[in-house]
Amino acid sequence: MTRDNSTRARVPTARADPLRIGGRSVAAQLRAGAPGLTRRVLSRLPTELPVYAELPDEELAGDIAEIVQHTLRLFADVVERRLAVGDADLAPQRASAAQRAEEGVPLDAILTAYQIGVEMCWSESTEQARPEELPAVLELFADLLRLQRELIAAVSAAYLEARQLLDGQEQTGRHALLAALLAGESPEAVAGRTGVRPAARYVVLTLALAAHPDEARPGSRAGIAARRKLRRIRQALDRFTGEPALTALDAAGGTALLPVDVAPPWPEVRALIDRAACSAGTAITGAAAIAEPAGIPEAVTRNAEVVRLVRSSGRGPGLYLLADVLLDYQLSRPSAALAGLADLLAPLDRRPELLLTLETYLTHGLNRRATAALLHLHPNTVDYRIRRVAGLTGLSPSHTGDLHRLNAALVARRSLAGGGAGG
Structure with a gap:
């Protein structure tokens, strides 16, 4: 130059x-x-x-x-x-x-x-x-x-x-550090191999990125839009800690590690993801955990499962913790009880419209008007379908005990349909 x-x-x-x-x-x-x-x-x-x-x-x-x-x-x-x-x-x-x-x-x-x-x-x-x-x-x-x-x-x-x-040297060093942390190497081994001492702890993020509208445009514009999206997300992450985040991201998402001295308040981390999504002009669904270097591989695996559960349950974009999906997470573990829970909704197998109405109704907090609007139905139709669900299954969302069983049955069905999460 x-x-x-x-x-x-x-x-x-x-x-x-x-x-x-x-x-x-x-x-x-x-x-x-x-x-x-x-x-x-x-x-x-x-x-x-x-x-x-x-x-x-x-x-x-x-x-x-x-x-x-x-x-x-x-x-x-x-x-x-x-x-x-x-x-x-x-x-x-x-x-x-x-x-x-x-x-x-x-x-x-x-x-x-x-x-x-x-x-x-x-x-x-x-x-x-x-x-x-x-x-x-x-x-x-x-x-x-x-x-x-x-x-x-x-x-x-x-x-x-x-x-x-x-x-270029710093980027190579960050990539080596990220790879070592994801592989579960000890801090001493990481420092010896990369020349960089890991932070005491990290905010471990697993992010699923929706496509920006410009990514659907023909030719090279799609690639430019994807790179712009990723650049803005990385900039937001870097500003959060005041130093470059360790990232392995592509247009669909990936992993980011944010070095921190102390665990930040979760509302601040959630606000970070909201800002990144706004800056990039795309929806972000993510999971987060705090982990020391040795716990990063397990945190990444668990985060990926949280994101999968969030998306399969129809929840909206945003940042989630394991605590937000505890029931889904527990019921997604292999268990003899899963099939029994799923069978509670077997009477609806031939009535997919009832099953869809029930799932939408529960996801939106038993709000009949929101359910009607999303399914393009009259609110009275929603009421009728929920009564039919109760008649066929013997379980009514209006009863607290039945409501928990219905939620658990839906999670079990999703888990079995997805093949489970493994041990």
């Missing part, structure tokens, strides 16, 4: 006379005033750019000061000899940009710092300009713009090249 200016002519184009503004040689003024101007630039940076206030004082007085002075003297050379700027001239700026990238200084702050220096350099050179010196001022302005263009290009390219390398 480094710009190659090696073929650019470096032969000076001599000025007939030194460029003078305010009766003084601009190049000589810049060289003589470089130390003082450097100090003034350095005093502004921490004030206007808080990230520079976080750098060590010795770094500001050392590396940063050297770059400022080098840039000032480079501009003096450009003005005096009208030199085109080449790679060798900007090597210190590129090296500095790569170092700032390693330190995590944002690129916009670095470019703003250069802009502050350029602005102060311009003020220093033109504050005593006379009306008759307008041609010289315009010539200086052109020189300054040319140098600024070269600075921005060189610094941005070096920064992005360094950042890309660092991001």
Whole structure:
């Protein structure tokens, strides 16, 4: 990504006379005033750019000061000899940009710092300009713009090249850490193999993602929409803990591990999933658990079962805990009682409309109007069908004991239809 200016002519184009503004040689003024101007630039940076206030004082007085002075003297050379700027001239700026990238200084702050220096350099050179010196001022302005263009290009390219390398290394490390945790390796083994010490605990998320409407569009647009959806979900997860989440996600969903020091309140985690869904423009059905590194594989397996139960029971999108589906989970375990529970609804096998009405009615809290609206029926029809269910099965949702048995029977039927969950 480094710009190659090696073929650019470096032969000076001599000025007939030194460029003078305010009766003084601009190049000589810049060289003589470089130390003082450097100090003034350095005093502004921490004030206007808080990230520079976080750098060590010795770094500001050392590396940063050297770059400022080098840039000032480079501009003096450009003005005096009208030199085109080449790679060798900007090597210190590129090296500095790569170092700032390693330190995590944002690129916009670095470019703003250069802009502050350029602005102060311009003020220093033109504050005593006379009306008759307008041609010289315009010539200086052109020189300054040319140098600024070269600075921005060189610094941005070096920064992005360094950042890309660092991001690639970090991404490889995160993938290795995620794979080790999902495999159940001990924290000591993970740290020894990946060089990264796992967090004390993680919020383990299993997510099922609905398709964004744009994913149904033809051609490459579907792939772009899927990547956009995943990027927005990852961004929401990263913001939650303030560092990159460990994720293995595709367009249909997957696993995410959020490192935490202490278990966050569940309403906050649920709100996180709601925000991610809103940002991505898609429905998310997920399960969550808190686990230490050794417990992550079991948590992932259990989460997957929770998501399956949630979706098979017709519950809506959102984040669920095992506590939300305890009855479904327990009844999904292999048991001799399952068949007996399922048989409670056998009289409805030839009346699928009654079975559907019952399931919808129970799922929506015995709300006849909501059930009617979802099934496009009159509420009286719902009442009639529920009475028919009671007549055929001997179980009425209006009786508390029967209601529990009906719920259990529906869960048992779903579990047997899905082949069970295993041991």
